[in-house]
Amino acid sequence: MNRVAAALLVWTLTSPSSSGRGDAWPVHMACSSGGLEVLYQSCDPLQDFGLSIDQCSKQIPPQLNIRFGIILREDIRELFLDIALVSRGSSILNFSYPICEEDLPKFSFCGRRKGEQIYYAGPVNNLGIDVPQGEYQVLLELYNENRATVACANATVISS
Amino acid sequence: MMPSFCLAGTLMMALFFSSLRPESLDPCVEVDPNISYQCMDQNLHKIPNNIPSSVKHLDLSFNPLKILGSHSFSNFPELKLLDLSRCEIETIEDKAYQDLHQLTTLILTGNPIQSLSRGSFSGLANLQNLVAVEIELASLDNLPIGHLITLKTLNVAHNFIRSSKLPEYFSNLTDLDHLDLSNNYIQTIYYTDFQTLRENPQLNLSLELSLNPIDFIQPGAFQGVRLHELTLRSNFNSTNVMKTCIQNLDGLQVHRLILGEFKNERRVERLDRSVMEGLCKVTINEFRFTYADEFSNDITDFECLANVSTMSLVNVYLRQLEHIPKYFKWETLTVIRCELKHFPPLENPFLKRLIFITNKGATSFAEMNLPSLTFLDLSRNGMSFRRCCSYSDLGTRSLKHLDLSFNGVIRINANFMGLEELEYLDFQHSTLKKATVFSMFLPLEKLLYLDISHTNTKIDFNGIFFGLTSLNTLKMAGNSFKDNTLSNVFTNTTNLTFLDISNCQLQKVSWGVFDTLHRLELLNMSHNNLLLLDSFHYNQLHSLKTLDCSFNHIETSKGMMQHFPKSLAFLNLTNNSIACTCEHQNFLQWVKDQRLFLVNTEQMMCATPVEMKGSLVLDFRNATCYIQKTIIGASVVSVLAVSTIAFLVYKFYFHLILIAGCKKYSRGESVYDAFVIYSSHDEDWVRNELVKNLEEGVPPFQLCLHYRDFIPGVAIAANIIQEGFHKSRKVIVVVSRHFIQSRWCIFEYEIAQTWQFLSSHSGIIFIVLEKVEKSLLKQQVELYRLLSRNTYLEWEDNALGRHIFWRRLKKALLDGRAWDPDGVAETENNQQEATTSI
Numbered sequence: 001m002n003r004v005a006a007a008l009l010v011w012t013l014t015s016p017s018s019s020g021r022g023d024a025w026p027v028h029m030a031c032s033s034g035g036l037e038v039l040y041q042s043c044d045p046l047q048d049f050g051l052s053i054d055q056c057s058k059q060i061p062p063q064l065n066i067r068f069g070i071i072l073r074e075d076i077r078e079l080f081l082d083i084a085l086v087s088r089g090s091s092i093l094n095f096s097y098p099i100c101e102e103d104l105p106k107f108s109f110c111g112r113r114k115g116e117q118i119y120y121a122g123p124v125n126n127l128g129i130d131v132p133q134g135e136y137q138v139l140l141e142l143y144n145e146n147r148a149t150v151a152c153a154n155a156t157v158i159s160s
Numbered sequence: 161m162m163p164s165f166c167l168a169g170t171l172m173m174a175l176f177f178s179s180l181r182p183e184s185l186d187p188c189v190e191v192d193p194n195i196s197y198q199c200m201d202q203n204l205h206k207i208p209n210n211i212p213s214s215v216k217h218l219d220l221s222f223n224p225l226k227i228l229g230s231h232s233f234s235n236f237p238e239l240k241l242l243d244l245s246r247c248e249i250e251t252i253e254d255k256a257y258q259d260l261h262q263l264t265t266l267i268l269t270g271n272p273i274q275s276l277s278r279g280s281f282s283g284l285a286n287l288q289n290l291v292a293v294e295i296e297l298a299s300l301d302n303l304p305i306g307h308l309i310t311l312k313t314l315n316v317a318h319n320f321i322r323s324s325k326l327p328e329y330f331s332n333l334t335d336l337d338h339l340d341l342s343n344n345y346i347q348t349i350y351y352t353d354f355q356t357l358r359e360n361p362q363l364n365l366s367l368e369l370s371l372n373p374i375d376f377i378q379p380g381a382f383q384g385v386r387l388h389e390l391t392l393r394s395n396f397n398s399t400n401v402m403k404t405c406i407q408n409l410d411g412l413q414v415h416r417l418i419l420g421e422f423k424n425e426r427r428v429e430r431l432d433r434s435v436m437e438g439l440c441k442v443t444i445n446e447f448r449f450t451y452a453d454e455f456s457n458d459i460t461d462f463e464c465l466a467n468v469s470t471m472s473l474v475n476v477y478l479r480q481l482e483h484i485p486k487y488f489k490w491e492t493l494t495v496i497r498c499e500l501k502h503f504p505p506l507e508n509p510f511l512k513r514l515i516f517i518t519n520k521g522a523t524s525f526a527e528m529n530l531p532s533l534t535f536l537d538l539s540r541n542g543m544s545f546r547r548c549c550s551y552s553d554l555g556t557r558s559l560k561h562l563d564l565s566f567n568g569v570i571r572i573n574a575n576f577m578g579l580e581e582l583e584y585l586d587f588q589h590s591t592l593k594k595a596t597v598f599s600m601f602l603p604l605e606k607l608l609y610l611d612i613s614h615t616n617t618k619i620d621f622n623g624i625f626f627g628l629t630s631l632n633t634l635k636m637a638g639n640s641f642k643d644n645t646l647s648n649v650f651t652n653t654t655n656l657t658f659l660d661i662s663n664c665q666l667q668k669v670s671w672g673v674f675d676t677l678h679r680l681e682l683l684n685m686s687h688n689n690l691l692l693l694d695s696f697h698y699n700q701l702h703s704l705k706t707l708d709c710s711f712n713h714i715e716t717s718k719g720m721m722q723h724f725p726k727s728l729a730f731l732n733l734t735n736n737s738i739a740c741t742c743e744h745q746n747f748l749q750w751v752k753d754q755r756l757f758l759v760n761t762e763q764m765m766c767a768t769p770v771e772m773k774g775s776l777v778l779d780f781r782n783a784t785c786y787i788q789k790t791i792i793g794a795s796v797v798s799v800l801a802v803s804t805i806a807f808l809v810y811k812f813y814f815h816l817i818l819i820a821g822c823k824k825y826s827r828g829e830s831v832y833d834a835f836v837i838y839s840s841h842d843e844d845w846v847r848n849e850l851v852k853n854l855e856e857g858v859p860p861f862q863l864c865l866h867y868r869d870f871i872p873g874v875a876i877a878a879n880i881i882q883e884g885f886h887k888s889r890k891v892i893v894v895v896s897r898h899f900i901q902s903r904w905c906i907f908e909y910e911i912a913q914t915w916q917f918l919s920s921h922s923g924i925i926f927i928v929l930e931k932v933e934k935s936l937l938k939q940q941v942e943l944y945r946l947l948s949r950n951t952y953l954e955w956e957d958n959a960l961g962r963h964i965f966w967r968r969l970k971k972a973l974l975d976g977r978a979w980d981p982d983g984v985a986e987t988e989n990n991q992q993e994a995t996t997s998i
Contacts, residue, residue: 005580014782043362046201071246071270073222104496106448108343108371108394108422113293115245116223116318122424 022023031056036150040155046073058159062128068120075114078102086137131159162797197863221245225446233598239263240807246270278304286310293455294318301327315340315947325353333358338366346372349381357552358384375401383411391418394425402428406438413443420450431452433461440464447633448472459484475497484508529555544568565589575600588613600629614638614707626652631657640665646673660684675700687711694721708732716744732759737767742785818859832864833973834886839898853966861973866890880908885915896929925972926952
């Protein structure tokens with residue numbers, strides 16, 4: 001018993017504090033209902049983050065409510081989102097969208113500082129589309145005015 | 161006992177390793193040597209001691225430092241910026257930052273600070289920015305910063321502050337100009353909260369109170385308070401609360417008031433006239449209003465704001481804007497992302513600046529009447545303009561700045577009449593119609609900046625830029641030119657310093673296009689289809705510093721590269737189709753020599769030949785060309801030598817024969833080389849041609865001629881036999897009409913035949929001097945037979961014919977000349993050849 005405890009202690013003391021660094025982050029499920037399943041994995045080597053989507057459905061409503069939590073590693077005076085949608089190896093859509101602008105920002109989390117925790121629960125505007133059956137890869141990247149990655153996710157959308 | 165011993169051992173080892181790791185390794189990244197170090201998220205438990213003392217920027221964020229002891233940073237006296245974001249700091253001991261006299265920015269974001277002592281921030285004599293966001297701060301009173309008199313910015317957002325009362329120490333902070341209290345728990349604002357500001361009117365503070373759940377402001381709380389900026393976004397839970405609170409802002413003097421909500425923090429259901437009425441008692445210069453969903457349709461609701469000089473409406477559901485009352489003294493109006501029914505045909509005597517961008521609903525432009533307008537930005541509306549642009553469209557004569565970029569179709573039907581004051585004009589990414597029909601910019605002599613990039617303009621009229629004599633900057637990327645040739649459109653724009661003609665599908669550049677642009681400093685010709693880099697085009701650009709020819713199809717250069725202007729400092733030739741062949745080795749060598757002046761030479765790739773494709777231009781070896789050159793040179797020299805020798809051999813063939821055969825040479829028993837049988841009518845030819853060429857040429861032949869060599873007093877027949885045949889090796893028969901008619905000649909010829917038959921070693925050489933009629937020739941059956949069977953020499957009176965004639969004759973005569981006993985038969989054969997061949 002003591003041996004086990006000793007080994008455990010050695011492991012906790014010597015392993016890096018943020019366990020998982022170097023390896024890939026675990027795959028999380030953002031939602032799974034209504035024939036739609038969204039899985040994601042952080043592709044930022046520095047950190048993982050939390051995301052969940054309310055009312056997951058194949059018919060994505062124009063106002064989709066999400067919850068998103070992260071500890072910022074960068075200031076986000078300005079924030080941009082890049083979305084790349086890939087299906088069966090071919091790129092379908094590339095999209096870039098400014099989320100925070102310096103002057104009169106749209107969202108309350110704009111202008112937050114490095115080290116600050118953000119929790120966003122609210123709507124995400126989209127075109128309101130029906131997801132055709134299939135499996136899609138979505139690469140999402142949030143970056144700031146210095147092109148430093150704020151968050152990055154490889155998401156898989158499975159519509160059945 | 162045994163297991164506990166093991167445990168102690170492993171524990172010690174573990175502690176040893178864990179304590180060793182941060183120190184033994186250098187976990188920090190050197191961003192700028194001796195100046196800037198980045199140690200983010202390195203699991204440091206204490207401040208690394210291997211960082212040089214000259215460090216100015218130190219990022220220690222995301223390390224579990226936990227406690228900052230006193231004099232923690234005494235090793236870094238020159239520190240200007242210290243980032244301690246999320247270091248799990250709970251305690252900052254007295255004098256923790258002592259000695260940091262140079263520090264201007266201290267970032268403490270995300271630390272759960274429980275314990276601060278009075279001297280926690282002592283020693284920070286120059287601190288200007290303190291970021292204390294999300295540090296679990298419950299009150300401004302708890303922050304011992306009263307002595308930081310140099311402080312300019314204090315950010316205490318995202319804390320647990322419940323009171324907006326500014327502690328007394330704020331009266332010391334005379335430089336403070338920005339206080340961020342957003343995202344706290346301030347619910348009520350009392351009169352006493354801003355007493356410090358009333359007592360210290362020199363303060364010019366910008367106060368950020370957004371995202372506080374304010375439900376009560378004491379009447380007169382802001383009475384006598386003067387602020388530079390006050391931000392109240394997403395503060396109120398309902399229209400009523402907002403209305404009351406805004407009414408209680410009375411007495412406030414504020415330069416800029418920002419009111420409204422965030423997109424994701426909507427609480428106020430309706431904003432109406434009554435809410436805005438509260439602002440009548442507030443002195444405001446600049447008003448900004450953001451995210452108001454249900455705002456009334458009546459612009460007169462802003463009556464209380466009639467005297468503000470700057471009005472900004474961002475994401476306000478306005479519907480219409482056109483009936484702004486004439487007494488509204490707005491000088492600047494900004495309308496961004498507002499829901500409007502249509503573009504407002506504004507009329508206002510005061511408006512100087514109108515910024516109307518990214519608005520939905522504004523689909524087509526309508527005439528305005530804004531006589532004071534100097535600045536007009538109508539970009540990004542996707543709007544179409546049926547007519548553009550003149551005084552009558554905009555109703556102003558003082559316009560200096562006009563931005564119509566990112567719109568729909570703009571039909572040009574006027575040449576800016578009445579808009580002569582324009583200095584800035586931007587049409588990019590709108591579609592210009594009829595822009596090249598006339599000189600549309602003719603009156604714009606003061607224009608400094610013009611952008612017509614990506615406007616679908618096909619330039620087929622050289623006068624398009626006439627009148628733009630002051631123009632500094634011209635951007636016209638993404639258009640096209642007639643025949644894909646850059647034509648002489650810049651003759652008038654002599655003041656240009658910046659010219660962008662990238663993405664114009666250019667294949668050619670006409671001569672002298674840039675010759676008038678002596679002040680041009682930057683020329684962008686990238687993303688075209690140019691095939692050659694011709695330095696002659698640019699040699700008049702005496703001020704050119706940057707030339708971008710990247711993303712073309714340039715294979716090589718044309719002309720001398722020295723013709724580039726001396727001022728040129730950057731030349732970009734990357735992403736072209738450089739041909740790495742020996743043919744262009746001068747150019748390739750030039751690229752290598754100019755590595756400093758060319759941009760990213762190390763990324764320049766070869767496109768041809770196939771085997772060089774993808775390799776670097778700098779890797780091209782000139783040596784391979786030298787080898788090829790040597791081979792080519794050697795072969796040329798050898799071919800030349802061989803042909804010279806051959807020529808010489810040909811020319812001096814007979815000399816060589818003579819030299820080779822001189823020792824063995826003798827005529828033997830013969831005195832003459834040949835006995836010539838000819839008609840006396842042909843004597844002129846014999847004397848002038850035959851004798852001259854054979855006896856005086858090389859080798860000299862000795863001919864037997866009757867007029868010269870026959871012994872007088874001897875019978876002709878005897879002479880013929882004795883002197884002619886006996887003493888000659890060969891017989892030359894000069895056949896002509898006279899020859900056939902002359903009996904002596906026929907006699908001589910017959911004797912020759914007989915004699916040849918008898919002696920069996922002499923040959924007869926026929927020379928046909930002139931064409932003889934067949935009937936005449938047939939009289940001499942034997943001769944006719946011989947001539948028709950054997951080869952004879954035919955005299956031709958032209959240079960080439962003569963040359964060949966004499967060579968053949970000499971060769972025939974030479975055959976059998978140098979003989980020895982064995983050579984007789986050979987001579988015979990050769991002679992046979994001479995007469996039969998060719």
